[in-house]
Amino acid sequence: MLRTCLLSLAIFCSQSLFAGVTIDGTRIIFPSNAKSVSVQLRNAQTIPALVQTWIDDGDLNQIPEADKIPFVLTPPLSRVEPNKGQIIRIIPTGSPSLAQDRESLFWFNMLDIPPDDPQYVGKNILTFNVRTRIKLFYRPSNLKMPMNTAYSSIQAKYNGALKEITLNNPTPYFITITQMDFKSQSKHADYSQAVMLQPFSQQILEKFTLNFSPEKISYQIVNDLGGNQSFETNF
Numbered sequence: 511m512l513r514t515c516l517l518s519l520a521i522f523c524s525q526s527l528f529a530g531v532t533i534d535g536t537r538i539i540f541p542s543n544a545k546s547v548s549v550q551l552r553n554a555q556t557i558p559a560l561v562q563t564w565i566d567d568g569d570l571n572q573i574p575e576a577d578k579i580p581f582v583l584t585p586p587l588s589r590v591e592p593n594k595g596q597i598i599r600i601i602p603t604g605s606p607s608l609a610q611d612r613e614s615l616f617w618f619n620m621l622d623i624p625p626d627d628p629q630y631v632g633k634n635i636l637t638f639n640v641r642t643r644i645k646l647f648y649r650p651s652n653l654k655m656p657m658n659t660a661y662s663s664i665q666a667k668y669n670g671a672l673k674e675i676t677l678n679n680p681t682p683y684f685i686t687i688t689q690m691d692f693k694s695q696s697k698h699a700d701y702s703q704a705v706m707l708q709p710f711s712q713q714i715l716e717k718f719t720l721n722f723s724p725e726k727i728s729y730q731i732v733n734d735l736g737g738n739q740s741f742e743t744n745f
Contacts, residue, residue, distance in 0.1 A: 533620060538647065539647050542652075546601045547599070549722065559624065560590075581600050612649050616648065658739075664731075664743065726743065
C-alpha cells in the first residue's frame with residue numbers, strides 16, 4: 511500500500527522553481543470585448559500531470575462560488591502528457607458585472623497534482639501539489655489612456671514632517687512598480703519592494719523613511735508582457 515504525505519505549496523514568483531507544469535507568461539490581460547482568452551500550459555516532465563485550474567478574486571485560501579467570478583475555465587481539470595501542452599480557455603459569463611471605467615483584478619490558479627509512481631509502491635514518500643498563481647486583469651476596451659502614458663503618469667509626494675513617500679496612480683490601470691530610486695543633487699535612496707498601485711489610488715510606502723527631500727524618482731514597472739520598463743519624474 512502506498513502511503514503518501516501530501517503537501518500543498520503556493521508559488522508566487524519563479525515558475526521554474528519546480529520544473530513541472532508551467533504557465534506561459536506571468537500575467538493575463540482579458541480585454542472586455544474578447545469572447546475568450548487562451549492560457550498555455552506546458553508539462554516539461556517525463557511523466558503525465560493532472561492539472562486543476564480556477565480563478566479567485568484575491569482570497570488565497572478559498573475557491574470562490576461560481577456566481578462570484580465573471581469567468582469560467584474550460585477545461586477546469588485536465589491531464590497534460592509528458593512534454594506536451596494544454597490550452598485553458600477563459601470565457602466571460604457577464605455576471606457579476608464589472609466596472610467599465612477601470613481595470614479589475616483576479617487571480618488565475620493552477621494546481622499541478624503529481625501522479626502515483628509505480629516505482630514507489632510500498633514506500634513512504636513525500637509528494638508536492640504545486641500551486642502557481644498569476645494575475646488576471648480584466649481591461650475595459652473603452653479606456654482611452656494608452657498603457658505607456660499610464661506608466662509614465664505615476665506621481666510621488668514627499669512628507670518632510672513624517673519623512674514618508676506617497677505614490678499616486680491617477681490612471682484606470684493597476685500598475686506594479688518593482689524598483690524605485692529617489693534622488694536629490696547629492697543623495698539618493700533605493701526602494702526595492704514591489705508595490706502594486708490600484709487604479710485611481712494613493713499608497714504610502716511601508717517601512718520606508720527618507721531623510722532628505724527628493725527632487726526626482728526613477729522607477730521600473732512591469733508591463734503587459736511581464737518585462738520591465740523604466741521611467742523618471744520630478745517631485
